[in-house]
Amino acid sequence: MKALLKLGIAIISLIVIILGTAKVIELSAPSNSESQTASHAKAKQKATKKKVPKKKRNATKKKVTKKKNSKSNSQQSNFQPEYAVEQQDDVATPVRYRWKSSTIKYKIDTNSDYYQGIWKTAxxxxxxxxxxxxxxxxxxxxxxxxxxxTAVRPEHSGLCTTTFYNQTRLNNLPLLKVATAIVYDNTCNDHKYSKSDRTRVAEHELGHAIGLGHSDSDHSIMNPTPVGRQITNNDVEAVKRAYAS
Known part of the structure; x- marks a missing residue:
């Protein structure tokens, strides 16, 4: 009799534990109405010289010289705003977010005249x-x-943080709430970036602030490494898609 009583108590206890566990599994945390992301511009890696056999050294040098001479004027570094390049590739620039209006208010927070000029150009x-x-x-x-x-991670030449609404969309894109775009002075100094190079970083981060993501295109300013690149037609078309209505 006592054995049956103990067995009954054990079965009841097991049922209580199972029901309690099931209730915990069903609970879910409430979702936030806002989210934040950060996108970096990578610093251009310093080229490392590879040892070339003597027989191939002349041929390699000739090939590099030919490539250097084939650069167009639009690819050369200067401080003037870089307009969209004519060539397009098959890589579409992705769009992540957009602002409610196509009129976007900005503020230059830095007191540096040098970087104020860079941001104005961007x-x-x-x-x-x-x-x-x-x-x-x-x-x-x-x-x-x-x-x-100043960058904490020296491989980053710039940063853009964006806060957006999860549940509010326009053109099927989350609406941005606020964005902050930064150029990292110490990284730019370490890589001996010119004013034009730093402007490319600023254009890249401002592209993120408008709503663009990173592009795999070798031409696009939205390539993770923007120095030496430009705002392309594909970048402009991506902005047009985002702000079509």
Whole structure:
């Protein structure tokens, strides 16, 4: 009799444990209405010389010289805004987010005249295509903050953090709430970047702030390594898709 009583108690206890576990599994954490992401521009890796056999050294040098001479004027480094290159490739620039309006307010937070000039040029570079209109915030809360700072990770030449609404969409894209784009001065100094090179980094990070993601294209300013690249037609078309309505 006692054995049966103990068995009954054990069975009841087991049922209680199973029911309690099932209840815990069914519980789910509430989803946040906002999310934040960060996208980096990578610093251009320093070239490492490889040992070439003597017989092949002359041929290799001739090939490199030919490639260098074939560069067009639009690919050469200067401080003027880089317009969209004519050539297009098969790699479409991805779009991640967008602002509610195509008029986007920005504020340059850095006190450096040098970087203020870089950011103004980057703004002009995107504004020239008349797809989005980047305007300076005058006493209003800016959508995008533009700054210069010191990198914690030296392989990053720039950073853009974006906060967006998960559940609010336009053109099937999450709407941005605020963005901050930064050029890292110490990394640029370490890699001996010119003012033009730093402007390419600023254009890249501003592209993220507009809503673009990283591109696999070797031409696109949205390539993870933007130095030596330009705003391409594919980049402009991506912005047009994002802000079509």
């Amino acid at each position: 703004v002009d570079s995107w504004n020239q295509f008349n797809v989005v209109k980047l305007v300076r915030a005058n006493g209003e809360t800016p959508d995008v903050h533009l700054d210069a700072s």
